Amino acid sequence: DTAVSQTPKYLVTQMGNDKSIKCEQNLGHDTMYWYKQDSKKFLKIMFSYNNKELIINETVPNRFSPKSPDKAHLNLHINSLELGDSAVYFCASSHGLAGFPNTGELFFGEGSRLTVL
Amino acid sequence: GESVGLHLPTLSVQEGDNSIINCAYSNSASDYFIWYKQESGKGPQFIIDIRSNMDKRQGQRVTVLLNKTVKHLSLQIAATQPGDSAVYFCAENIRGYQKVTFGIGTKLQVIP
Numbered sequence: 293d294t295a296v297s298q299t300p301k302y303l304v305t306q307m308g309n310d311k312s313i314k315c316e317q318n319l320g321h322d323t324m325y326w327y328k329q330d331s332k333k334f335l336k337i338m339f340s341y342n343n344k345e346l347i348i349n350e351t352v353p354n355r356f357s358p359k360s361p362d363k364a365h366l367n368l369h370i371n372s373l374e375l376g377d378s379a380v381y382f383c384a385s386s387h388g389l390a391g392f393p394n395t396g397e398l399f400f401g402e403g404s405r406l407t408v409l
Numbered sequence: 410g411e412s413v414g415l416h417l418p419t420l421s422v423q424e425g426d427n428s429i430i431n432c433a434y435s436n437s438a439s440d441y442f443i444w445y446k447q448e449s450g451k452g453p454q455f456i457i458d459i460r461s462n463m464d465k466r467q468g469q470r471v472t473v474l475l476n477k478t479v480k481h482l483s484l485q486i487a488a489t490q491p492g493d494s495a496v497y498f499c500a501e502n503i504r505g506y507q508k509v510t511f512g513i514g515t516k517l518q519v520i521p
Binding site for chain 1: 416417441442443447450451452453454455458496498500502503504505506507508509510511513514516
């Protein structure tokens with residue numbers, strides 16, 4: 293039973309294309325996130341949603357549009373892909389909003405490696 | 410932003426020795442810290458956390474030390490095993506901000 297699952301695991305596409313990554317969690321959590329990890333392993337938060345409501349939008353280009361149809365799902369759609377979008381994208385979830393006094397324990401998926409050619 | 414120009418620090422440790430992974434933070438408002446372990450091809454996994462009103466917390470084979478005076482924390486792993494080989498991240502939370510911000514990461518290599 294995978295707690296946080298992302299699809300696809302690998303995605304190779306051409307510049308200018310539009311693509312989506314899907315994420316689902318079966319942990320009953322109410323908060324979900326998207327993080328981007330670059331080739332140097334630097335992990336940066338992009339978005340967070342709590343009960344389908346956008347909480348954090350970390351100055352991400354508006355080519356990136358998250359959508360949360362329900363608490364268990366947070367999808368990421370990317371328009372007009374650029375070379376710099378190549379990275380591993382991680383979905384995560386937590387019980388309650390991140391940070392004290394709630395929790396710092398985020399549950400991550402296995403990542404979706406996006407390669408833009 | 411991106412980590413352009415930065416290199417992932419690497420720590421090599423003999424199997425059975427203790428490992429100490431260090432992390433510096435700059436924001437005095439950070440008051441909650443978390444360590445994560447990321448194995449190759451997987452997502453980060455929570456190890457242990459510590460609040461700013463504590464200076465030490467112990468888990469199973471791991472100890473986190475926090476020195477707020479110099480804005481430094483460390484993760485100590487006792488009797489390091491090959492399965493401990495991974496990238497370790499310290500992460501921080503600033504009170505009132507609902508996000509966890511990750512540091513650069515340190516790659517731990519365990520030599521059999």
